[in-house]
Amino acid sequence: MENKQRIAAAIAAQTGLEADQLKDWLETPPDPAMGDYAFPCFRFAKTLRMAPPKIAQALAEAFDCGVNDLPLSMVLSWYEQKAVCILLTLLHLGIKNIRLGPTLPAFVSPNVLNYLVENFGIAPITTPEEDLKQLLK
Numbered sequence: 001m002e003n004k005q006r007i008a009a010a011i012a013a014q015t016g017l018e019a020d021q022l023k024d025w026l027e028t029p030p031d032p033a034m035g036d037y038a039f040p041c042f043r044f045a046k047t048l049r050m051a052p053p054k055i056a057q058a059l060a061e062a063f064d065c066g067v068n069d070l071p072l073s074m075v076l077s078w079y080e081q082k083a084v085c086i087l088l089t090l091l092h093l094g095i096k097n098i099r100l101g102p103t104l105p106a107f108v109s110p111n112v113l114n115y116l117v118e119n120f121g122i123a124p125i126t127t128p129e130e131d132l133k134q135l136l137k
Contacts, residue, residue, distance in 0.1 A: 007037065014062060015048060035071070053093050068096045073135040091120060099135075101125030 008023035015022075027038045045052045053067075060067040084105065090098060101124055104113065116122035125131050 004037070014058075017047065053090060053095065056095070057093070067094060073097075073099075091116075095120075097121040097123075099123050099125045099131060 004023050004026050005019070007026060008019040011017070011022050012019035025040055025043065027040070029035055029038045041052050041055070045055055048055065050058075056067050056070060056072055059070055063070070084107075087098070087100070087105075098120065100108075100122060104124055108116070113122070123134075
C-alpha cells in the first residue's frame with residue numbers, strides 16, 4: 001500500500017471519513033523542505049465540524065504527545081476583534097509559537113509582549129519567506 005493510502009486509511013479509521021476522499025485531499029508541498037505531505041486543515045475542520053485547535057488536541061492524544069510536539073504551525077492574522085478571543089483561547093489551550101500580524105494588537109504593550117514571548121513563543125510575522133523559514137525549522 002502506498003504512503004498516501006496508508007495515511008488516508010489511518011485518518012479515516014479515526015474520523016469515520018472516507019479514505020479515498022482523504023487521499024485526494026493529501027497534497028505534496030512545492031518544496032521538499034516543507035515535508036512529504038500537506039493536509040488542508042480548514043477543509044478537514046469544516047467536514048468534521050470541529051475547530052482546528054480541537055483537532056490538534058485530538059491528534060496529540062492519538063500520538064500520545066503534547067499539542068506543541070506536533071509538526072503544526074499557527075499564524076493568526078490580526079484583522080478583526082474576534083482575533084483577541086482566538087488568541088486567548090489558543091493561549092488557554094497551551095498552544096505555543098503563534099505568529100501574529102500584520103501588526104501587533106494595541107493591548108500588547110512591551111511588558112505584555114515580553115511575557116508572551118518568554119512564556120508562549122509569540123512572534124510577530126515578518127516576510128512570507130522569513131516566516132516560512134522559521135516555521136519549517
